[in-house]
Amino acid sequence: MLEEFMSLFDDVKNVSFREDSTVEGKMPLSIEKIIEKELNYFSQKVSITHRKQIPDTPQIPIENPTTWLKIPDIICCFVDMEGSTKLSAGSHDETTAQAYRLFTETAIRIFHDFKAAYIDIKGDGVFSLFNRGQSYSALAATISFKTFVDDHFTPKVKKLTDQDIGGHFGIDQKTVLVRKFGLKSYQSRTDRQNEVWAGKPVNMAAKLASLSTANTLWVSERFFSNLKDERAIYSCGCPHGEKIELWKKEDVSNDSRFDFDTAYSLGSNWCEKHGKSFCSSLIELDS
Template sequence: MASRPKVSEMMLAFDEHVAEQLKATPEVLTTEGEIDVADLFINVPKWRKYAKVSCVFADLAGSTNLRKGRWEASTASIYESAVRPAVVILDEFGADFIDIQGDAAFGLFVGDYSRSRAICAGITIKTFGEQVLVPALHKKWPNDPPETGFKIGCAISDLLGKKIGISGTAHNAPVWAGRAVNYAAKCSQQAQAHEMIVTKPIAEAIQDNEYLFYSCECADSPVELWKDRTIEKVAETDKAGMILSSSWCKRCGDSYSEKICSGSWKRPDLDEFRMSEVKDKYQKVLNFRDSNAKQIRRGIYG
């Protein structure tokens, strides 16, 4: 058996490493275009900076209870059934980087319509969990179905990227410094199964897109699908987010997703609804002005 290094020797070496790293000022290189993991530095004091990276974090709810009353092989099959499709979805929507962390997966999106593609990927993973995964699990175990589904988080920020670990071995991986991954994970932690929570910058993009914010053409009348949600443990600039409980419509999901990912935001079928909203807002302004005028007159002549 090979001899083990002494703890004291490792602490001495790490003390020198920490002092050297904190003394140095790493170079930050602003990088445009797609994220290329092979282009990230290792054992070199250089980081790459990517602007406005959207992150989708998909976490499997109740994963610690999935083994309850089941064989290990059955639990393994549930993980495989759930996580692999989530990764495929992230890839299909053009994620530049994908990572798996236990029962969770996250994807990073940059480039054209990256925010829209990230949002659509999150909704699609949520839809898969609700419309495909859970029904299949209930069919497999009708007497004791697993209580699960995906909890989705989405956030955006600039990110610094670098490989950290041991060069020349398999023991190194990209590290992403910045809010996007951390906040997307916090959003997913605060969601329940089949829910998607997004930070304020993502919410603003959703509110500006009629294909995302309102119910589809199948509804009798347009309904706002997203509700306000305060996100805990994030900065003030991000905490006024929103939450989604619904999934893609089986009839309209394909066409809406395609339009959103190609930059479309205005729905022709909402022209009449849009005009009625404008009229309602204008009427409220007139009513407010009229009420103020009456109060002023009463104050002067009453």
């Protein structure tokens, strides 16, 4: 077996030293060619086009290898399951499948309903992007999903699996570069390409979400600074008529993963009585 492998390796090695290769390498020719091509692009000048808004996904460039779009102050909402490692695709396949569907599909459809400009799946979480004028929609969408997790997802999955599965929620906002990478089409399929959002927000939102426990939402201070309306800051006053500040300041200055020092966490969900009106009046504040 080892000998077979060695002789295969020798064949491959011989192929990679063919005369038409400009790179002498230790890998098969096709691989050396890929690397050579990309090293060539790496040394070329990048062309960056500024955009104010997130474009429709088909408008995001893929063909010209040096073209990027740059969009300022994009808001990223990230959600994933807390405790999903307790779900097993091996021994509890049906309940695991049901839990994944309930979480992921509901998240995508809620963000879509709140008019997210872009939605995708990252690992087993969902991230959605909103333009800078959509702060309250981004917040309202995430609180709506968080309320769903507390009211429906966690208790239903608990009943089915006897496991405590909650949600992680995070929001950040900053400039991103975007383009598509991958094969434009492959056997008339387009699943070997995807958008890449280079920059802080997607990573930071996911890292903020990873800090959240017990169904809290964590947001960066730069996102939090958009929230000027008191309905986004203070409670409705239920049940005793006293309006309290809903957000807790969190010190993340010792966490080198973040490029900001302060985050804010929110434990509460939409109120039974006022949730609907708060949610719709907040969205109206978006420009």
